[in-house]
Amino acid sequence: MPSDNNKFLQLVAPGVRALQPYLPGKPVEELERELGIRNVIKLASNENPFGPSPRALAAANAVIGGIARYPDGSCWQLAAALGQRHRVDPGCITLGNGSNDVLDLVARVFLTPAHEAVFSRHAFAVYPIAVQAVGARARVAAAHDGSRGPAYGHDLDAMRACVGPDTRVVFIANPNNPTGGWLDAAALEAFIADLPAHVMVVVDEAYSEYVEQAAYPDTTQWLERFANLIVTRTFSKAYGLAGLRVGYAVSHPQVAALLNRVRQPFNVNLVAQAAALAALDDHAHIAETVQGNREGMRQLLDGFSALRLTWIESVGNFVAVDTGRTGSDVYAALLREGVIVRPVANYEMPNHLRITVGSREQNTRFLEALEKVLS
Numbered sequence: 001m002p003s004d005n006n007k008f009l010q011l012v013a014p015g016v017r018a019l020q021p022y023l024p025g026k027p028v029e030e031l032e033r034e035l036g037i038r039n040v041i042k043l044a045s046n047e048n049p050f051g052p053s054p055r056a057l058a059a060a061n062a063v064i065g066g067i068a069r070y071p072d073g074s075c076w077q078l079a080a081a082l083g084q085r086h087r088v089d090p091g092c093i094t095l096g097n098g099s100n101d102v103l104d105l106v107a108r109v110f111l112t113p114a115h116e117a118v119f120s121r122h123a124f125a126v127y128p129i130a131v132q133a134v135g136a137r138a139r140v141a142a143a144h145d146g147s148r149g150p151a152y153g154h155d156l157d158a159m160r161a162c163v164g165p166d167t168r169v170v171f172i173a174n175p176n177n178p179t180g181g182w183l184d185a186a187a188l189e190a191f192i193a194d195l196p197a198h199v200m201v202v203v204d205e206a207y208s209e210y211v212e213q214a215a216y217p218d219t220t221q222w223l224e225r226f227a228n229l230i231v232t233r234t235f236s237k238a239y240g241l242a243g244l245r246v247g248y249a250v251s252h253p254q255v256a257a258l259l260n261r262v263r264q265p266f267n268v269n270l271v272a273q274a275a276a277l278a279a280l281d282d283h284a285h286i287a288e289t290v291q292g293n294r295e296g297m298r299q300l301l302d303g304f305s306a307l308r309l310t311w312i313e314s315v316g317n318f319v320a321v322d323t324g325r326t327g328s329d330v331y332a333a334l335l336r337e338g339v340i341v342r343p344v345a346n347y348e349m350p351n352h353l354r355i356t357v358g359s360r361e362q363n364t365r366f367l368e369a370l371e372k373v374l375s
């Protein structure tokens with residue numbers, strides 16, 4: 001938290017003055033230090049509980065000796081592979097130090113204090129930070145209340161109504177974090193088609209690998225129709241490479257060229273590039289991850305049902321459960337049981353906790369701890 005008596009406050013850029021930093025999930029080591037215990041489990045940051053592809057680990061090990069040299073600043077090999085994967089020219093790919101880096105690039109390229117960005121209530125917390133950091137204004141659209149669409153979900157009509165002459169960027173998380181809701185191809189396509197040409201639309205697909213619904217779109221195939229579309233993906237979630245920091249955007253090559261103007265020259269490190277490249281081809285690892293997630297989600301939901309708790313239907317590798325009381329209290333009680341989850345009061349969901357789907361053993365331990373702290 002930035003304290004109000006920070007003596008440099010008068011010097012900082014206006015957008016930074018009131019900025020609250022992103023609150024990451026609590027690290028396992030931190031809680032183990034604090035409680036003097038071991039075997040803490042963390043279901044707080046939507047990481048892959050099954051780990052990365054063995055191929056990615058082998059590739060990382062194979063290049064680690066070369067880290068005296070700078071990485072390839074153009075990420076040539078990885079961009080080529082991603083171009084092939086998405087059937088687009090490699091010039092459409094912008095690599096980032098995680099996809100958060102790419103979201104930041106978009107804000108820096110398209111937003112100024114004279115401009116606005118639109119996103120939904122309960123949407124991913126990095127959007128307001130990226131927007132505010134460049135001094136732009138955020139227009140936060142009301143989310144669905146459950147009457148015309150899934151509660152907490154993006155209300156595309158409300159979002160469209162927030163778009164005005166000063167809007168330059170719309171952020172859509174599909175599926176969204178922390179709610180887990182998603183938009184189908186028809187709805188999303190109609191929304192994008194209706195946007196004025198002066199508005200870039202970012203579709204953040206950090207969890208796309210997990211989504212099994214047939215109506216979920218592959219928006220990377222829409223670039224020819226929509227020059228203002230920027231799709232972001234990441235290796236942090238299903239690919240299990242969160243610690244290495246690799247994400248990317250797929251966009252019109254002229255948009256990619258603009259993002260590239262402000263991108264740091266070596267923003268994706270050498271080990272990350274090699275591991276991501278190797279991970280990309282390990283389809284079995286992704287398939288096993290998705291299956292493990294499906295089973296783990298079932299286990300969590302069965303556990304919630306048994307405890308008579310309700311949750312928001314999620315297609316990701318996490319689920320927001322309504323604890324029926326103040327979520328941060330339940331969070332704190334779970335910490336004392338050695339279980340780290342994510343409070344989401346900062347998303348205006350004070351009674352919910354967001355739980356990452358873990359391995360079978362982790363889910364069991366979490367559910368036992370939850371039952372204990374709720375009773």
Ligand SMILES: *Cc1c(COP(=O)(O)O)cnc(C)c1O
Pocket residue numbers: 046097098099100101124173176177204206233234235236237242245246247
């Ligand atoms: C986790 C997440 C990201 C990915 O962040 P990285 O910087 O790629 O690790 C992006 N968007 C959403 C909605 C997320 O939940």
